[in-house]
Amino acid sequence: MRQTDQPGVDKLTKDAAKVIIQVRGLCKSYGETRALENVAFAVREGEILGYLGPNGAGKTTTINILCGLLPRDAGEATIRGIDIEQDPVTVKEQIGVVPEESNLYPELTSRRNLEYIGELYGLSRSTRGLRTDELLESFDLADKAAVCFQALSRGMKRRLTIAAALVHSPPVIFLDEPTAGLDVPSARALISLIRSINRDGTTVFLTTHNLAVAESLCDRVLILVRGHVVAEGKAAEVRQRVAKPGTLWVVLSGQVEQESLRTACPLIKSVAVVEGRWCLETSDIHGVLTQISTFAEAQGVRVLEINSDTASFEDAFMTILTDKSGAPEVKS
Amino acid sequence: MNQMVRALCISRKDIESYYGKPPLITWGLLFPAVLMLAVYIKDPQTYLAICPGIIAMTLLFGNTSMAAIVVTFEKRSGTFQRLLLAPVTCRTIILGKAISAAAYGMASSLVLTLGLVALLGMPLEHPFVFAVGLLLGAITFSLLGLIASVVVREVFEAMTLMNFFRFPILFISGVFVPLAALPAWAKPVALVSPLTYIVELLRYGIHGQSYFGGFWIPVVVSLVFAVVSWIVGERIFQQRARL
Numbered sequence: 311m312r313q314t315d316q317p318g319v320d321k322l323t324k325d326a327a328k329v330i331i332q333v334r335g336l337c338k339s340y341g342e343t344r345a346l347e348n349v350a351f352a353v354r355e356g357e358i359l360g361y362l363g364p365n366g367a368g369k370t371t372t373i374n375i376l377c378g379l380l381p382r383d384a385g386e387a388t389i390r391g392i393d394i395e396q397d398p399v400t401v402k403e404q405i406g407v408v409p410e411e412s413n414l415y416p417e418l419t420s421r422r423n424l425e426y427i428g429e430l431y432g433l434s435r436s437t438r439g440l441r442t443d444e445l446l447e448s449f450d451l452a453d454k455a456a457v458c459f460q461a462l463s464r465g466m467k468r469r470l471t472i473a474a475a476l477v478h479s480p481p482v483i484f485l486d487e488p489t490a491g492l493d494v495p496s497a498r499a500l501i502s503l504i505r506s507i508n509r510d511g512t513t514v515f516l517t518t519h520n521l522a523v524a525e526s527l528c529d530r531v532l533i534l535v536r537g538h539v540v541a542e543g544k545a546a547e548v549r550q551r552v553a554k555p556g557t558l559w560v561v562l563s564g565q566v567e568q569e570s571l572r573t574a575c576p577l578i579k580s581v582a583v584v585e586g587r588w589c590l591e592t593s594d595i596h597g598v599l600t601q602i603s604t605f606a607e608a609q610g611v612r613v614l615e616i617n618s619d620t621a622s623f624e625d626a627f628m629t630i631l632t633d634k635s636g637a638p639e640v641k642s
Numbered sequence: 643m644n645q646m647v648r649a650l651c652i653s654r655k656d657i658e659s660y661y662g663k664p665p666l667i668t669w670g671l672l673f674p675a676v677l678m679l680a681v682y683i684k685d686p687q688t689y690l691a692i693c694p695g696i697i698a699m700t701l702l703f704g705n706t707s708m709a710a711i712v713v714t715f716e717k718r719s720g721t722f723q724r725l726l727l728a729p730v731t732c733r734t735i736i737l738g739k740a741i742s743a744a745a746y747g748m749a750s751s752l753v754l755t756l757g758l759v760a761l762l763g764m765p766l767e768h769p770f771v772f773a774v775g776l777l778l779g780a781i782t783f784s785l786l787g788l789i790a791s792v793v794v795r796e797v798f799e800a801m802t803l804m805n806f807f808r809f810p811i812l813f814i815s816g817v818f819v820p821l822a823a824l825p826a827w828a829k830p831v832a833l834v835s836p837l838t839y840i841v842e843l844l845r846y847g848i849h850g851q852s853y854f855g856g857f858w859i860p861v862v863v864s865l866v867f868a869v870v871s872w873i874v875g876e877r878i879f880q881q882r883a884r885l
Contacts, residue, residue, distance in 0.1 A: 379726055402729035413720035417659050429651035430728035432644050474724075 330355045330482055330513050331376065336385035338371055338537075345371045347537040349385070355481070358504070358514040360528030360545075362521070364631060367534040369517040370410065373484050376515075377407045389482060403431065406475030406483040406512075410490060412467045416460035420451055420470050423459055424477055431478035438477075445473040449503065465496030472503065482513045489520055501527060525623040533630055541630050549626040556595045560588040561615035562606060574605035587615075645734040652725070652738025653745065660712050661746040670708075670750035674700040675757065682762055693764055694844035695817030700754055701747045701779040702808060702837055709743035709787025710800035717795070732879045736788060736872070743784035744777075751776050765848060771857045772847025778864040779840035785871035786836075792882045811835045816842065821853040836867040 331353035338346040346368045353359045363369050374380040376387055378398045387394055394401045414423045421442055428438035446452045449469045454462060462470060468488065475483055488504065489497040501523060508514050518524050524531055525545040533541040533548070541548055568581055571588070577598045580591040592598045595618055606613050660666065674696050681696075682689040716722035725735055755772070758764035766772055787804065794800045813819065814828050815837035824832060832838045839860035842852040846860070854860055 377727055379723065399729045399731060402727065407727050409720070409723065411720055413724045415655075415659065415721050415724075416719065418655075426651065426655050427724075427728070429655075430648055430725070430730060432648065432729070 328354045330390055331515065332386070332388045332391075333372070333376070334386040336372070336375065336387055337383045338368070338375060338380065339383055345537050346375075346382075349534070349537065349539055351532050351539060351542065353482075353513060353515060355513055356508070356511060357529040358508050358516060358527055360524035360531035361515060361517045361534065362519075362524055362531055362627065363517075363534035365519075366536075368537040369534060370486055372534070373407070373486055373515070373517065377405055377484060378402060403478065404480055404482060406478070406480040408468075408472050408475045408483065408485045408488060410486040412459075412471040414459045414467070414471055414474055417458060419456050419458055420446065420462070421455040423470065424474055427474045427477045433478060441477055441479075445476060448506075449473045450499075465492055465499070468492060468496070468500060469503065472500075472507075476507065476512070480512070482515065483507065485514060485516045485518075487518055488516065489518060489523060497523070521624045521627055533627065535631060540633075545623050548630070549623050551626065556592055557619040558588075558590040558592060558595060558598060558602075559615070559617040559619075560590060560602060560613065561586070562588065562609075562611045563614050564609070564611040566605075566609050566611060570609075571605060574608070575601035577601060645731055646737075648728075648730050649734045649738035649741065652730070652735065653742035656712060656739065656742035657745065661708065661742055666708070666746075667750070670700070670704045670746070671753055673703075674754050678754075678758060678762070689762065690764060690848070691820070692818060693758060694841050694848055695815075697751050697755060697758075697776075697844055698779060698815075698837060698841045699812065699817055700751050701776065701840065702783050702812075704750050705743050705747035705780055705783035706787035706790070706804050706808060707801065708746055709739060709784045710791040710804060711797055712743070713739060713788060713791035714794065714797045714800045717791070718797075733876060736785070736875055736879055739788055740781065740784045740875075743787060744780035747780040747783065748776050751780070767850035768847045768857070770847075771861075772844055774857075774861060775840055775843030775847055775864070778843070778861070778868055779837075782836050782840070782864065782868045782871050785868070785875045789871070789875045789878055792878055811837050814838075816845075816853065836864065836871075839864045839867070 329352045331351075333352070334350045336346050336349040337344070349368070349372065351359075361369050361372065371380065375382045376389065376394060378394045378401060381395065389401050390404055392401050392404070415426070418426065424442040424445060425438050428441060433441065443452075446455050449472070451466060451470060451473065454466060454470075459467065459470065472483075472485070472488065485504065489500055492500060497520075504514060504516070504527060516524070516528065528545060530543060531541075531545050531548060532539055541551070543551075568583070572578060572581055575590075575598055577592050577594050578590045578601075579593070582589045590598060590602075599616070602613065602616075678689065678693070678696055681692060713722065716725070730738075755764070755766075755776075759766060786807075787800075790800045790803045794803060814824065814832045815835045816824075816832065817837065821829065821832055821838065821842070842854055843857060843860040843864060846852040846857045852860060
């Protein structure tokens with residue numbers, strides 16, 4: 311995991327064969343405001359990449375450039391080696407896009423929406439029919455096939471919008487805030503759906519404000535702040551990067567001397583007793599656990615309870631956001 | 643070929659979603675039919691003089707309005723973005739949208755024409771020339787509507803923009819006043835209006851005579867207008883149809 315303005319580029323060269331989306335030096339401005347500044351990253355085939363950042367970080371701008379809705383000012387953006395600006399039609403055949411706001415035709419039924427999208431992607435009539443049935447079935451919308459899009463619930467609309475993005479079986483799918491505005495059951499159903507799409511081999515490029523979703527779903531995350539990539543790696547790595555000394559709460563079955571505890575466990579940075587529990591601060595929780603276990607055995611006491619307070623992914627994300635060194639001021 | 647098929651799919655969907663709806667068909671027919679009837683009741687001997695103008699006006703208002711409304715509405719609802727995300731070129735989108743709008747205008751004008759022939763005895767001296775006039779008018783006016791739709795955000799803005807152009811040309815294009823009867827200063831202005839040539843083509847189709855003597859001049863100039871509208875439309879779409 312690195313913190314850099316040019317992440318992913320060296321790794322890209324090594325894994326070039328597996329890279330499905332490659333972005334280098336991407337810049338985009340809206341008037342005087344710079345939305346993206348020298349953004350670079352790579353997405354490998356079959357992975358789920360979480361593209362995270364606060365509002366206005368440039369996430370949707372990146373997606374819009376990658377799927378041909380926005381022209382870029384500078385840089386390179388390729389999908390399967392094809393530049394979106396050089397050959398937009400071919401690139402669009404390779405991708406499915408689920409925008410933040412569902413954008414299917416309100417007056418058309420679920421089935422007709424999927425069939426029409428299939429027509430736009432040049433699928434034959436028989437393939438369209440089969441694919442529509444298959445998607446309606448797997449997205450649990452078969453009984454809503456004849457219902458107009460505008461009459462569906464929000465969760466159903468989201469599912470149908472994702473289904474529409476998959477009509478042509480694209481190798482890459484972009485999901486912009488897929489769980490936004492959904493209730494918990496609908497969001498969970500959608501997350502398992504995204505997992506199953508990915509299991510089928512589709513590469514997923516996901517933006518979300520739901521960090522728990524990002525942590526559980528994504529193989530890697532990339533954090534964008536003010537148009538700059540400030541962190542990239544597995545969620546656990548990002549969390550570890552900003553890890554502060556962890557706190558262990560330990561309850562032993564008998565009395566022990568504080569001094570002997572400190573001597574036996576040198577990895578402990580500070581010791582206190584709070585309401586009969588040992589409060590131990592350390593930067594190596596695993597090491598301290600081993601030392602305490604050995605110490606307790608030597609003292610003839612038992613470890614009755616162990617709890618730890620560690621930095622969550624959300625804590626790590628917030629630390630990165632407030633870390634000015636990672637996000638240079640963007641000229642505006 | 644693939645793109646052509648996709649353009650036809652866009653047209654079919656638009657006809658299904660918008661143009662094929664009964665209220666829209668009625669709206670497109672009711673106003674010109676009532677206008678024609680009013681003129682006929684007032685003077686059954688002279689109503690024929692303004693038939694070509696009224697049919698051309700039906701084409702102008704129907705096509706420019708509907709093409710502009712459909713695209714502006716889709717831009718507002720986000721469904722136009724869906725089209726931009728699909729593997730279709732700008733040319734395909736323009737073609738698809740123009741075909742459906744032109745089909746709507748042609749159908750409305752044709753129903754009006756058949757009604758005038760059947761009920762009021764309007765002649766059709768040259769039906770083929772008349773059909774060519776309808777086709778060229780439908781294409782040109784649809785493209786003008788599409789151009790308006792991409793330069794504005796709201797439906798009312800599209801209508802306002804179109805009205806700046808539509809109402810003035812009604813009075814200088816031979817719709818209500820024959821070109822020969824226009825004041826001298828208005829005649830050169832009439833010659834730069836695309837509506838003028840469509841009215842004269844329809845007039846030739848109905849009466850067998852036009853201000854330009856025959857049908858070649860209006861056919862060629864109307865073709866030029868259609869091609870120029872296409873080129874301008876494509877350029878503006880490429881520049882402005884993205885986000």
